[in-house]
Amino acid sequence: MARNGKRIESTMQDDFPLTITSILRHGSRVFGASECVTWQGDHARHTTYRQIEVNARQLAQALTRLGVEPGDPVATFCWNNQEHLEAYYAIPCMGAVVHTLNIRLPAHQLTHIVNDAEDKIMIVDGSLLPVLAPVVSELPSIEAFIVIGDGDTALLGDRPVHRYDALLDAEDGAYTWPELDEKSAAAMCYTSGTTGDPRGVVYSHRSTFLHALATLTNQCVGSTEADRQLTIVPMFHVNAWGIPFAAFLSGTTMHMPDRYMTPAALVDFIEAERSTLASAVPTIWGGILQVGAQREIDLSSIRMGTSGGAAMPRSLMETFQKQYGLPLIQGWGMTETSPVGGLARPPADVEPDSAEDLDYRMKSGRLLAGVQMRLVDDEGHEVPWDGTATGEIEVRGPWITGRYFGIDTPEKFDDGWLRTGDIGTMDDRGYFQISDRLKDVIKSGGEWISSVELENLLAGSPEVAEAAVVGIPDEKWTERPLACVVLRSPGDAGEDVAATLASFLAGKVARWQVPENWTFIEEVPKTTVGKFDKKVLRARFGRGELEILRLRD
Numbered sequence: 001m002a003r004n005g006k007r008i009e010s011t012m013q014d015d016f017p018l019t020i021t022s023i024l025r026h027g028s029r030v031f032g033a034s035e036c037v038t039w040q041g042d043h044a045r046h047t048t049y050r051q052i053e054v055n056a057r058q059l060a061q062a063l064t065r066l067g068v069e070p071g072d073p074v075a076t077f078c079w080n081n082q083e084h085l086e087a088y089y090a091i092p093c094m095g096a097v098v099h100t101l102n103i104r105l106p107a108h109q110l111t112h113i114v115n116d117a118e119d120k121i122m123i124v125d126g127s128l129l130p131v132l133a134p135v136v137s138e139l140p141s142i143e144a145f146i147v148i149g150d151g152d153t154a155l156l157g158d159r160p161v162h163r164y165d166a167l168l169d170a171e172d173g174a175y176t177w178p179e180l181d182e183k184s185a186a187a188m189c190y191t192s193g194t195t196g197d198p199r200g201v202v203y204s205h206r207s208t209f210l211h212a213l214a215t216l217t218n219q220c221v222g223s224t225e226a227d228r229q230l231t232i233v234p235m236f237h238v239n240a241w242g243i244p245f246a247a248f249l250s251g252t253t254m255h256m257p258d259r260y261m262t263p264a265a266l267v268d269f270i271e272a273e274r275s276t277l278a279s280a281v282p283t284i285w286g287g288i289l290q291v292g293a294q295r296e297i298d299l300s301s302i303r304m305g306t307s308g309g310a311a312m313p314r315s316l317m318e319t320f321q322k323q324y325g326l327p328l329i330q331g332w333g334m335t336e337t338s339p340v341g342g343l344a345r346p347p348a349d350v351e352p353d354s355a356e357d358l359d360y361r362m363k364s365g366r367l368l369a370g371v372q373m374r375l376v377d378d379e380g381h382e383v384p385w386d387g388t389a390t391g392e393i394e395v396r397g398p399w400i401t402g403r404y405f406g407i408d409t410p411e412k413f414d415d416g417w418l419r420t421g422d423i424g425t426m427d428d429r430g431y432f433q434i435s436d437r438l439k440d441v442i443k444s445g446g447e448w449i450s451s452v453e454l455e456n457l458l459a460g461s462p463e464v465a466e467a468a469v470v471g472i473p474d475e476k477w478t479e480r481p482l483a484c485v486v487l488r489s490p491g492d493a494g495e496d497v498a499a500t501l502a503s504f505l506a507g508k509v510a511r512w513q514v515p516e517n518w519t520f521i522e523e524v525p526k527t528t529v530g531k532f533d534k535k536v537l538r539a540r541f542g543r544g545e546l547e548i549l550r551l552r553d
Protein backbone atom coordinates (compact mmCIF):
# COMPACT_ATOMS: atom_id res chain seq x y z
CA MET A 1 0.00 0.00 0.00
CA ALA A 2 1.47 3.38 -1.01
CA ARG A 3 1.98 5.96 1.82
CA ASN A 4 3.12 9.45 0.87
CA GLY A 5 4.14 7.94 -2.39
CA LYS A 6 6.36 5.31 -0.69
CA ARG A 7 5.40 1.65 -0.64
CA ILE A 8 6.48 -0.02 2.62
CA GLU A 9 8.65 -2.98 1.76
CA SER A 10 10.93 -5.16 3.85
CA THR A 11 14.31 -3.55 4.54
CA MET A 12 15.81 -6.89 5.59
CA GLN A 13 18.54 -8.78 3.74
CA ASP A 14 15.93 -11.24 2.54
CA ASP A 15 18.16 -12.59 -0.18
CA PHE A 16 20.76 -13.76 2.35
CA PRO A 17 20.93 -17.49 1.59
CA LEU A 18 20.11 -20.06 4.26
CA THR A 19 22.74 -22.67 3.43
CA ILE A 20 24.42 -25.68 4.97
CA THR A 21 27.66 -23.74 4.50
CA SER A 22 26.51 -21.20 7.06
CA ILE A 23 25.67 -24.07 9.44
CA LEU A 24 29.19 -25.45 8.94
CA ARG A 25 30.76 -22.03 9.40
CA HIS A 26 28.80 -21.41 12.60
CA GLY A 27 29.52 -24.82 14.12
CA SER A 28 33.24 -24.80 13.37
CA ARG A 29 33.81 -21.23 14.57
CA VAL A 30 31.37 -20.66 17.42
CA PHE A 31 31.38 -24.26 18.67
CA GLY A 32 34.80 -25.30 17.37
CA ALA A 33 35.52 -27.32 20.49
CA SER A 34 32.31 -29.38 20.35
CA GLU A 35 32.98 -32.90 19.20
CA CYS A 36 32.05 -35.70 16.88
CA VAL A 37 32.73 -38.82 18.94
CA THR A 38 32.91 -42.09 16.97
CA TRP A 39 32.63 -45.35 18.90
CA GLN A 40 35.22 -48.03 18.14
CA GLY A 41 33.71 -50.90 20.11
CA ASP A 42 35.72 -50.33 23.30
CA HIS A 43 36.86 -46.71 23.09
CA ALA A 44 35.97 -43.57 21.17
CA ARG A 45 37.64 -41.35 18.55
CA HIS A 46 37.15 -37.65 19.38
CA THR A 47 37.27 -34.96 16.68
CA THR A 48 36.35 -31.30 17.10
CA TYR A 49 33.93 -29.44 14.86
CA ARG A 50 36.84 -27.15 13.99
CA GLN A 51 38.71 -30.18 12.62
CA ILE A 52 35.61 -31.52 10.83
CA GLU A 53 35.47 -28.29 8.82
CA VAL A 54 39.17 -28.59 7.91
CA ASN A 55 38.67 -32.18 6.80
CA ALA A 56 35.50 -31.24 4.89
CA ARG A 57 37.48 -28.63 2.97
CA GLN A 58 40.11 -31.23 2.04
CA LEU A 59 37.38 -33.65 0.98
CA ALA A 60 35.77 -30.96 -1.17
CA GLN A 61 39.16 -30.29 -2.79
CA ALA A 62 39.65 -34.00 -3.45
CA LEU A 63 36.17 -34.42 -4.91
CA THR A 64 36.74 -31.42 -7.17
CA ARG A 65 39.97 -33.05 -8.35
CA LEU A 66 38.00 -36.24 -9.07
CA GLY A 67 35.69 -34.26 -11.33
CA VAL A 68 32.69 -33.60 -9.09
CA GLU A 69 30.86 -30.49 -10.24
CA PRO A 70 28.00 -28.45 -8.77
CA GLY A 71 24.79 -30.45 -8.87
CA ASP A 72 26.53 -33.83 -9.16
CA PRO A 73 25.27 -36.56 -6.83
CA VAL A 74 27.90 -38.14 -4.58
CA ALA A 75 26.70 -41.27 -2.80
CA THR A 76 27.58 -42.41 0.70
CA PHE A 77 27.30 -46.03 1.84
CA CYS A 78 28.33 -45.54 5.44
CA TRP A 79 27.62 -45.99 9.11
CA ASN A 80 27.20 -42.99 11.42
CA ASN A 81 30.77 -41.82 11.93
CA GLN A 82 33.14 -38.87 11.65
CA GLU A 83 33.90 -39.39 7.97
CA HIS A 84 30.23 -39.59 7.09
CA LEU A 85 29.74 -36.28 8.89
CA GLU A 86 32.59 -34.75 6.89
CA ALA A 87 30.91 -35.93 3.68
CA TYR A 88 27.59 -34.52 4.94
CA TYR A 89 29.19 -31.07 4.92
CA ALA A 90 31.81 -31.26 2.16
CA ILE A 91 29.42 -32.44 -0.55
CA PRO A 92 26.56 -29.93 -0.22
CA CYS A 93 28.86 -27.05 0.73
CA MET A 94 30.83 -27.52 -2.52
CA GLY A 95 27.51 -27.32 -4.38
CA ALA A 96 27.13 -31.05 -5.03
CA VAL A 97 24.39 -33.33 -3.65
CA VAL A 98 25.02 -35.87 -0.89
CA HIS A 99 23.02 -38.99 -1.67
CA THR A 100 22.84 -41.25 1.36
CA LEU A 101 22.29 -44.93 0.56
CA ASN A 102 20.49 -47.28 2.91
CA ILE A 103 22.98 -50.08 3.60
CA ARG A 104 20.14 -52.51 4.41
CA LEU A 105 18.31 -52.37 1.10
CA PRO A 106 17.94 -55.46 -1.05
CA ALA A 107 20.31 -55.49 -4.04
CA HIS A 108 17.74 -54.63 -6.72
CA GLN A 109 16.51 -51.54 -4.84
CA LEU A 110 20.05 -50.35 -4.17
CA THR A 111 20.99 -50.61 -7.84
CA HIS A 112 17.75 -48.93 -8.87
CA ILE A 113 18.43 -46.00 -6.54
CA VAL A 114 22.06 -45.46 -7.57
CA ASN A 115 21.17 -45.74 -11.25
CA ASP A 116 18.15 -43.46 -10.91
CA ALA A 117 20.23 -40.74 -9.23
CA GLU A 118 23.22 -41.49 -11.53
CA ASP A 119 25.64 -41.16 -8.64
CA LYS A 120 29.11 -40.21 -9.80
CA ILE A 121 31.34 -41.10 -6.87
CA MET A 122 30.59 -43.39 -3.95
CA ILE A 123 32.09 -43.04 -0.48
CA VAL A 124 31.91 -46.40 1.27
CA ASP A 125 32.97 -47.67 4.68
CA GLY A 126 35.58 -50.41 4.37
CA SER A 127 33.55 -52.64 6.69
CA LEU A 128 30.63 -52.46 4.23
CA LEU A 129 32.55 -53.55 1.12
CA PRO A 130 31.23 -57.14 1.33
CA VAL A 131 27.65 -55.75 1.42
CA LEU A 132 28.24 -53.57 -1.62
CA ALA A 133 30.34 -56.05 -3.63
CA PRO A 134 27.47 -58.10 -5.13
CA VAL A 135 25.98 -55.05 -6.89
CA VAL A 136 29.14 -53.16 -7.87
CA SER A 137 29.07 -54.36 -11.48
CA GLU A 138 25.51 -53.04 -11.86
CA LEU A 139 26.36 -49.43 -11.02
CA PRO A 140 27.64 -48.00 -14.33
CA SER A 141 27.43 -44.32 -13.33
CA ILE A 142 29.98 -44.65 -10.52
CA GLU A 143 33.33 -43.37 -11.78
CA ALA A 144 35.33 -43.99 -8.61
CA PHE A 145 35.01 -45.28 -5.06
CA ILE A 146 36.41 -43.70 -1.93
CA VAL A 147 36.95 -46.22 0.85
CA ILE A 148 36.96 -45.19 4.51
CA GLY A 149 39.26 -47.27 6.73
CA ASP A 150 40.38 -50.80 5.99
CA GLY A 151 38.68 -53.29 3.73
CA ASP A 152 39.35 -55.48 0.73
CA THR A 153 39.12 -53.04 -2.18
CA ALA A 154 39.50 -55.90 -4.69
CA LEU A 155 35.77 -56.41 -4.05
CA LEU A 156 35.10 -53.20 -5.98
CA GLY A 157 36.31 -54.50 -9.34
CA ASP A 158 38.47 -52.48 -11.68
CA ARG A 159 37.17 -48.92 -11.21
CA PRO A 160 39.48 -46.40 -9.48
CA VAL A 161 39.49 -46.77 -5.71
CA HIS A 162 40.86 -44.10 -3.38
CA ARG A 163 41.57 -44.42 0.30
CA TYR A 164 39.77 -41.68 2.24
CA ASP A 165 42.66 -40.71 4.52
CA ALA A 166 45.26 -40.67 1.74
CA LEU A 167 42.94 -38.65 -0.47
CA LEU A 168 42.51 -35.98 2.22
CA ASP A 169 46.21 -36.00 3.15
CA ALA A 170 47.08 -35.11 -0.43
CA GLU A 171 45.13 -31.84 -0.21
CA ASP A 172 46.28 -28.62 1.47
CA GLY A 173 42.80 -27.48 2.51
CA ALA A 174 43.17 -24.14 0.70
CA TYR A 175 39.60 -24.23 -0.47
CA THR A 176 36.98 -21.50 -0.29
CA TRP A 177 33.39 -22.60 0.04
CA PRO A 178 31.40 -21.22 -2.90
CA GLU A 179 28.37 -18.94 -2.53
CA LEU A 180 25.29 -21.08 -3.08
CA ASP A 181 21.67 -20.54 -3.91
CA GLU A 182 19.61 -21.57 -0.85
CA LYS A 183 17.12 -23.32 -3.11
CA SER A 184 19.74 -25.54 -4.73
CA ALA A 185 19.77 -29.28 -4.05
CA ALA A 186 21.88 -30.29 -1.04
CA ALA A 187 20.96 -33.86 -0.11
CA MET A 188 18.96 -36.74 -1.47
CA CYS A 189 17.29 -39.72 0.16
CA TYR A 190 14.99 -42.37 -1.29
CA THR A 191 11.80 -43.48 0.36
CA SER A 192 10.13 -46.82 -0.20
CA GLY A 193 7.32 -46.81 -2.73
CA THR A 194 4.16 -48.58 -1.68
CA THR A 195 4.15 -50.11 -5.13
CA GLY A 196 7.04 -50.22 -7.50
CA ASP A 197 10.43 -48.67 -6.89
CA PRO A 198 11.64 -46.32 -4.15
CA ARG A 199 11.20 -42.60 -4.82
CA GLY A 200 13.79 -39.85 -4.42
CA VAL A 201 13.30 -36.84 -2.16
CA VAL A 202 15.74 -33.96 -2.63
CA TYR A 203 16.37 -31.53 0.24
CA SER A 204 17.52 -27.97 -0.45
CA HIS A 205 19.98 -25.93 1.61
CA ARG A 206 17.09 -23.77 2.73
CA SER A 207 14.85 -26.67 3.80
CA THR A 208 17.72 -28.26 5.72
CA PHE A 209 18.58 -25.01 7.50
CA LEU A 210 15.00 -24.26 8.52
CA HIS A 211 14.34 -27.83 9.62
CA ALA A 212 17.46 -27.78 11.81
CA LEU A 213 16.39 -24.50 13.42
CA ALA A 214 12.92 -25.85 14.13
CA THR A 215 14.27 -28.99 15.81
CA LEU A 216 16.30 -26.73 18.09
CA THR A 217 13.25 -25.02 19.54
CA ASN A 218 12.12 -26.03 22.99
CA GLN A 219 9.02 -27.56 21.41
CA CYS A 220 11.29 -30.08 19.75
CA VAL A 221 14.57 -31.64 20.86
CA GLY A 222 16.12 -28.28 21.76
CA SER A 223 19.64 -29.66 22.19
CA THR A 224 22.34 -27.32 23.53
CA GLU A 225 26.11 -27.05 23.79
CA ALA A 226 25.87 -28.97 27.08
CA ASP A 227 24.37 -32.00 25.33
CA ARG A 228 25.99 -35.12 23.95
CA GLN A 229 23.53 -36.61 21.49
CA LEU A 230 23.66 -40.31 20.65
CA THR A 231 22.66 -40.49 17.01
CA ILE A 232 21.39 -44.02 16.65
CA VAL A 233 19.06 -43.25 13.79
CA PRO A 234 21.14 -43.88 10.67
CA MET A 235 22.56 -41.01 8.65
CA PHE A 236 21.24 -42.86 5.59
CA HIS A 237 17.69 -42.54 6.92
CA VAL A 238 16.41 -38.98 6.42
CA ASN A 239 19.62 -37.22 7.41
CA ALA A 240 19.63 -38.88 10.84
CA TRP A 241 16.52 -36.83 11.64
CA GLY A 242 18.54 -33.66 10.92
CA ILE A 243 20.73 -34.09 14.01
CA PRO A 244 24.07 -33.47 12.21
CA PHE A 245 22.87 -30.03 11.12
CA ALA A 246 21.14 -29.09 14.38
CA ALA A 247 24.32 -30.12 16.26
CA PHE A 248 26.50 -27.61 14.38
CA LEU A 249 23.97 -24.84 14.98
CA SER A 250 23.71 -25.55 18.70
CA GLY A 251 27.18 -26.84 19.58
CA THR A 252 25.76 -30.21 20.64
CA THR A 253 28.42 -32.94 20.69
CA MET A 254 27.46 -35.89 18.48
CA HIS A 255 27.91 -39.49 19.57
CA MET A 256 28.27 -41.73 16.51
CA PRO A 257 27.92 -45.51 16.99
CA ASP A 258 29.63 -46.48 13.69
CA ARG A 259 29.07 -50.22 13.06
CA TYR A 260 28.51 -50.95 16.78
CA MET A 261 24.74 -50.88 16.54
CA THR A 262 23.69 -53.75 18.81
CA PRO A 263 21.77 -52.53 21.87
CA ALA A 264 24.56 -53.88 24.12
CA ALA A 265 27.21 -51.90 22.22
CA LEU A 266 25.04 -48.77 22.34
CA VAL A 267 24.74 -49.11 26.10
CA ASP A 268 28.54 -49.43 26.39
CA PHE A 269 28.86 -46.21 24.40
CA ILE A 270 26.29 -44.37 26.55
CA GLU A 271 28.01 -45.50 29.73
CA ALA A 272 31.50 -44.60 28.52
CA GLU A 273 30.73 -41.21 27.00
CA ARG A 274 27.70 -40.18 29.13
CA SER A 275 25.26 -39.34 26.32
CA THR A 276 22.56 -36.86 27.41
CA LEU A 277 20.16 -37.34 24.48
CA ALA A 278 19.41 -40.33 22.29
CA SER A 279 17.17 -40.83 19.26
CA ALA A 280 16.15 -44.22 17.92
CA VAL A 281 13.32 -46.29 16.52
CA PRO A 282 11.24 -48.28 19.07
CA THR A 283 13.01 -51.56 18.22
CA ILE A 284 16.33 -50.19 19.44
CA TRP A 285 14.76 -48.81 22.62
CA GLY A 286 13.24 -52.25 23.25
CA GLY A 287 16.65 -53.85 22.71
CA ILE A 288 18.22 -51.52 25.27
CA LEU A 289 15.64 -52.62 27.84
CA GLN A 290 16.57 -56.23 27.14
CA VAL A 291 20.22 -55.47 27.82
CA GLY A 292 19.02 -53.91 31.07
CA ALA A 293 17.20 -57.12 31.93
CA GLN A 294 20.47 -59.04 31.65
CA ARG A 295 22.86 -56.72 33.43
CA GLU A 296 22.91 -53.52 35.41
CA ILE A 297 23.02 -50.62 32.99
CA ASP A 298 23.59 -46.94 33.68
CA LEU A 299 21.39 -44.63 31.63
CA SER A 300 21.47 -41.85 34.23
CA SER A 301 23.27 -39.44 31.91
CA ILE A 302 20.36 -39.36 29.42
CA ARG A 303 17.96 -36.49 30.10
CA MET A 304 15.59 -37.24 27.22
CA GLY A 305 15.12 -39.96 24.63
CA THR A 306 13.20 -39.53 21.42
CA SER A 307 11.53 -42.30 19.48
CA GLY A 308 10.11 -42.10 16.00
CA GLY A 309 9.73 -43.88 12.70
CA ALA A 310 7.10 -46.26 14.08
CA ALA A 311 4.60 -46.38 16.94
CA MET A 312 6.12 -46.76 20.40
CA PRO A 313 4.46 -49.25 22.77
CA ARG A 314 3.23 -47.63 25.99
CA SER A 315 4.70 -50.42 28.14
CA LEU A 316 8.18 -49.60 26.84
CA MET A 317 7.78 -45.94 27.73
CA GLU A 318 6.52 -46.86 31.20
CA THR A 319 9.42 -49.20 31.86
CA PHE A 320 12.00 -46.61 30.85
CA GLN A 321 10.35 -44.10 33.17
CA LYS A 322 10.03 -46.50 36.11
CA GLN A 323 13.33 -48.34 35.89
CA TYR A 324 15.61 -45.61 34.63
CA GLY A 325 13.74 -42.34 35.28
CA LEU A 326 14.18 -41.71 31.56
CA PRO A 327 11.36 -39.89 29.78
CA LEU A 328 10.91 -41.03 26.20
CA ILE A 329 9.01 -38.81 23.80
CA GLN A 330 7.51 -39.82 20.47
CA GLY A 331 8.03 -37.88 17.31
CA TRP A 332 6.58 -38.28 13.86
CA GLY A 333 8.03 -37.70 10.45
CA MET A 334 8.78 -39.10 7.02
CA THR A 335 11.56 -39.02 4.47
CA GLU A 336 9.34 -36.53 2.64
CA THR A 337 9.18 -34.21 5.66
CA SER A 338 12.95 -33.90 6.35
CA PRO A 339 11.75 -35.68 8.66
CA VAL A 340 10.42 -33.94 11.77
CA GLY A 341 6.77 -32.83 11.67
CA GLY A 342 6.15 -32.95 15.39
CA LEU A 343 7.45 -34.12 18.76
CA ALA A 344 5.01 -34.97 21.55
CA ARG A 345 6.38 -32.74 24.30
CA PRO A 346 3.65 -32.52 26.96
CA PRO A 347 1.95 -29.14 27.49
CA ALA A 348 3.15 -26.80 30.22
CA ASP A 349 0.16 -27.38 32.52
CA VAL A 350 0.71 -31.12 32.88
CA GLU A 351 2.51 -32.51 35.92
CA PRO A 352 5.79 -34.16 34.87
CA ASP A 353 5.90 -37.96 35.42
CA SER A 354 2.11 -38.13 35.85
CA ALA A 355 -0.12 -40.53 33.89
CA GLU A 356 -1.31 -37.56 31.85
CA ASP A 357 2.28 -36.64 31.04
CA LEU A 358 2.78 -40.15 29.65
CA ASP A 359 -0.50 -39.90 27.70
CA TYR A 360 0.91 -36.87 25.91
CA ARG A 361 4.35 -38.36 25.30
CA MET A 362 2.55 -41.34 23.72
CA LYS A 363 0.98 -39.08 21.07
CA SER A 364 2.71 -39.25 17.71
CA GLY A 365 3.67 -35.59 17.95
CA ARG A 366 2.72 -32.00 18.63
CA LEU A 367 2.78 -30.00 15.45
CA LEU A 368 6.11 -28.24 14.94
CA ALA A 369 6.05 -24.51 14.11
CA GLY A 370 6.64 -24.10 10.40
CA VAL A 371 4.65 -27.18 9.39
CA GLN A 372 0.97 -26.93 8.50
CA MET A 373 -1.16 -30.03 8.96
CA ARG A 374 -4.75 -30.95 8.14
CA LEU A 375 -6.74 -34.15 8.36
CA VAL A 376 -8.95 -35.02 5.44
CA ASP A 377 -11.75 -37.61 5.40
CA ASP A 378 -12.76 -39.99 2.58
CA GLU A 379 -14.95 -37.33 0.97
CA GLY A 380 -12.09 -34.82 0.88
CA HIS A 381 -13.42 -32.71 3.78
CA GLU A 382 -11.18 -31.41 6.52
CA VAL A 383 -12.08 -32.98 9.89
CA PRO A 384 -12.15 -30.95 13.14
CA TRP A 385 -9.25 -30.87 15.58
CA ASP A 386 -11.29 -32.56 18.33
CA GLY A 387 -9.08 -35.51 19.20
CA THR A 388 -11.58 -38.07 17.85
CA ALA A 389 -12.42 -37.39 14.18
CA THR A 390 -10.03 -39.28 11.90
CA GLY A 391 -8.65 -38.40 8.51
CA GLU A 392 -5.59 -38.75 6.35
CA ILE A 393 -2.81 -36.44 7.52
CA GLU A 394 -1.76 -33.90 4.92
CA VAL A 395 1.16 -31.51 5.43
CA ARG A 396 2.86 -28.58 3.82
CA GLY A 397 5.73 -26.35 4.80
CA PRO A 398 9.26 -25.23 3.97
CA TRP A 399 10.82 -28.65 4.69
CA ILE A 400 8.05 -30.77 3.17
CA THR A 401 8.64 -32.20 -0.30
CA GLY A 402 6.52 -30.80 -3.10
CA ARG A 403 7.26 -33.65 -5.51
CA TYR A 404 9.45 -36.69 -6.05
CA PHE A 405 12.67 -36.79 -8.05
CA GLY A 406 12.13 -37.54 -11.71
CA ILE A 407 8.56 -38.87 -11.51
CA ASP A 408 5.10 -37.44 -11.51
CA THR A 409 2.90 -38.73 -8.67
CA PRO A 410 -0.18 -36.48 -8.57
CA GLU A 411 -1.95 -38.97 -6.30
CA LYS A 412 0.56 -38.15 -3.53
CA PHE A 413 -0.45 -34.48 -3.42
CA ASP A 414 -3.70 -32.67 -2.72
CA ASP A 415 -3.73 -29.09 -3.88
CA GLY A 416 -0.11 -28.56 -2.84
CA TRP A 417 -0.38 -30.60 0.37
CA LEU A 418 1.61 -33.83 0.75
CA ARG A 419 -0.68 -36.78 1.40
CA THR A 420 1.19 -38.74 4.06
CA GLY A 421 -0.77 -41.99 3.84
CA ASP A 422 -1.04 -41.87 7.65
CA ILE A 423 -4.47 -41.80 9.25
CA GLY A 424 -4.93 -40.09 12.57
CA THR A 425 -6.64 -37.65 14.89
CA MET A 426 -5.67 -34.15 16.00
CA ASP A 427 -6.68 -32.38 19.22
CA ASP A 428 -7.24 -28.69 19.82
CA ARG A 429 -3.68 -28.17 21.06
CA GLY A 430 -1.98 -29.60 17.97
CA TYR A 431 -1.28 -33.11 19.31
CA PHE A 432 -1.79 -35.70 16.63
CA GLN A 433 -2.01 -39.46 16.88
CA ILE A 434 -1.43 -41.91 14.05
CA SER A 435 -4.01 -44.68 14.20
CA ASP A 436 -3.64 -46.44 10.85
CA ARG A 437 -1.82 -46.37 7.55
CA LEU A 438 -3.20 -46.24 4.05
CA LYS A 439 0.22 -47.17 2.77
CA ASP A 440 0.53 -50.80 1.98
CA VAL A 441 3.93 -51.27 3.53
CA ILE A 442 5.24 -52.91 6.66
CA LYS A 443 7.68 -51.16 8.93
CA SER A 444 9.98 -53.60 10.64
CA GLY A 445 12.69 -52.34 12.97
CA GLY A 446 12.35 -48.89 11.41
CA GLU A 447 12.90 -50.14 7.85
CA TRP A 448 10.30 -50.79 5.20
CA ILE A 449 9.19 -54.08 3.75
CA SER A 450 7.05 -53.81 0.64
CA SER A 451 4.04 -56.08 1.01
CA VAL A 452 3.32 -55.66 -2.68
CA GLU A 453 6.76 -56.88 -3.64
CA LEU A 454 6.40 -59.99 -1.45
CA GLU A 455 2.95 -60.64 -2.94
CA ASN A 456 4.23 -60.35 -6.49
CA LEU A 457 7.09 -62.70 -5.79
CA LEU A 458 4.87 -65.22 -4.02
CA ALA A 459 2.41 -65.10 -6.90
CA GLY A 460 5.29 -66.30 -9.08
CA SER A 461 5.75 -69.47 -7.07
CA PRO A 462 4.19 -72.61 -8.61
CA GLU A 463 2.51 -73.58 -5.31
CA VAL A 464 0.66 -70.26 -4.90
CA ALA A 465 -2.74 -69.35 -6.34
CA GLU A 466 -2.77 -65.91 -4.69
CA ALA A 467 -1.13 -64.27 -1.70
CA ALA A 468 -1.57 -61.13 0.37
CA VAL A 469 0.95 -59.89 2.91
CA VAL A 470 0.00 -57.73 5.90
CA GLY A 471 1.96 -56.27 8.80
CA ILE A 472 1.25 -57.72 12.24
CA PRO A 473 2.45 -56.32 15.57
CA ASP A 474 5.75 -57.67 16.81
CA GLU A 475 7.22 -56.95 20.21
CA LYS A 476 10.79 -56.65 19.00
CA TRP A 477 10.47 -55.26 15.47
CA THR A 478 7.18 -53.30 15.91
CA GLU A 479 5.79 -55.01 12.79
CA ARG A 480 6.58 -58.18 10.86
CA PRO A 481 5.05 -59.48 7.65
CA LEU A 482 2.36 -62.15 7.76
CA ALA A 483 1.98 -63.98 4.44
CA CYS A 484 -1.63 -65.05 3.81
CA VAL A 485 -1.47 -67.64 1.06
CA VAL A 486 -4.02 -69.45 -1.06
CA LEU A 487 -2.40 -72.66 -2.26
CA ARG A 488 -3.13 -74.28 -5.59
CA SER A 489 -3.37 -77.56 -3.67
CA PRO A 490 -4.97 -76.50 -0.37
CA GLY A 491 -4.33 -79.94 1.06
CA ASP A 492 -0.57 -79.18 1.15
CA ALA A 493 -0.99 -76.46 3.77
CA GLY A 494 1.53 -76.84 6.57
CA GLU A 495 5.00 -76.02 7.81
CA ASP A 496 6.77 -77.74 4.90
CA VAL A 497 5.17 -75.63 2.21
CA ALA A 498 5.68 -72.47 4.31
CA ALA A 499 9.38 -73.30 4.58
CA THR A 500 9.55 -73.93 0.81
CA LEU A 501 7.94 -70.56 0.11
CA ALA A 502 10.24 -68.80 2.58
CA SER A 503 13.31 -70.21 0.85
CA PHE A 504 11.78 -69.31 -2.51
CA LEU A 505 11.74 -65.68 -1.29
CA ALA A 506 15.12 -65.85 0.44
CA GLY A 507 17.28 -65.16 -2.59
CA LYS A 508 14.98 -62.48 -3.97
CA VAL A 509 14.58 -60.07 -1.07
CA ALA A 510 16.84 -59.19 1.85
CA ARG A 511 16.90 -61.98 4.43
CA TRP A 512 15.23 -59.85 7.12
CA GLN A 513 12.35 -59.14 4.76
CA VAL A 514 11.34 -62.81 4.42
CA PRO A 515 8.17 -63.48 6.47
CA GLU A 516 8.41 -66.00 9.30
CA ASN A 517 4.64 -65.86 9.87
CA TRP A 518 2.45 -67.79 7.45
CA THR A 519 -1.22 -68.58 7.23
CA PHE A 520 -3.09 -70.55 4.60
CA ILE A 521 -6.53 -69.25 3.63
CA GLU A 522 -9.22 -70.23 1.13
CA GLU A 523 -9.41 -66.88 -0.62
CA VAL A 524 -7.92 -63.40 -0.28
CA PRO A 525 -10.80 -61.02 0.63
CA LYS A 526 -11.35 -58.33 -2.03
CA THR A 527 -12.74 -54.77 -2.07
CA THR A 528 -15.53 -53.72 -4.42
CA VAL A 529 -12.98 -52.84 -7.07
CA GLY A 530 -11.28 -56.19 -6.72
CA LYS A 531 -8.24 -55.05 -4.71
CA PHE A 532 -6.96 -57.17 -1.84
CA ASP A 533 -8.89 -56.02 1.22
CA LYS A 534 -6.16 -56.07 3.80
CA LYS A 535 -8.36 -54.40 6.42
CA VAL A 536 -10.39 -57.60 6.50
CA LEU A 537 -7.27 -59.76 6.83
CA ARG A 538 -5.92 -57.55 9.63
CA ALA A 539 -9.27 -57.71 11.41
CA ARG A 540 -9.38 -61.51 11.08
CA PHE A 541 -5.88 -61.67 12.46
CA GLY A 542 -6.89 -59.34 15.32
CA ARG A 543 -9.83 -61.61 16.21
CA GLY A 544 -7.51 -64.61 16.28
CA GLU A 545 -9.28 -66.25 13.34
CA LEU A 546 -6.15 -66.98 11.34
CA GLU A 547 -4.09 -70.02 12.18
CA ILE A 548 -0.49 -68.78 12.19
CA LEU A 549 2.47 -70.99 11.41
CA ARG A 550 5.66 -69.49 12.72
CA LEU A 551 8.87 -70.67 11.10
CA ARG A 552 11.94 -70.83 13.26
CA ASP A 553 15.08 -68.88 12.16
Ligand code: AMP
Pocket residue numbers: 191238307308309310311312330331332333334335336339364420421422434437443448
Ligand atom coordinates in the same frame (compact mmCIF):
# COMPACT_ATOMS: atom_id res chain seq x y z
P1 AMP B 1 10.10 -43.00 6.59
O1 AMP B 1 9.90 -42.20 5.37
O2 AMP B 1 10.82 -44.29 6.35
O3 AMP B 1 10.74 -42.19 7.68
O4 AMP B 1 8.66 -43.45 7.14
C1 AMP B 1 7.66 -42.52 7.46
C2 AMP B 1 6.47 -43.23 8.02
O5 AMP B 1 6.79 -43.89 9.25
C3 AMP B 1 5.32 -42.32 8.40
O6 AMP B 1 4.56 -41.90 7.29
C4 AMP B 1 4.53 -43.22 9.34
O7 AMP B 1 3.75 -44.17 8.63
C5 AMP B 1 5.63 -43.96 10.08
N1 AMP B 1 5.92 -43.27 11.36
C6 AMP B 1 6.86 -42.34 11.61
N2 AMP B 1 6.82 -41.94 12.89
C7 AMP B 1 5.80 -42.59 13.48
C8 AMP B 1 5.21 -42.62 14.80
N3 AMP B 1 5.70 -41.88 15.81
N4 AMP B 1 4.15 -43.44 15.01
C9 AMP B 1 3.65 -44.21 14.02
N5 AMP B 1 4.16 -44.25 12.76
C10 AMP B 1 5.21 -43.45 12.49
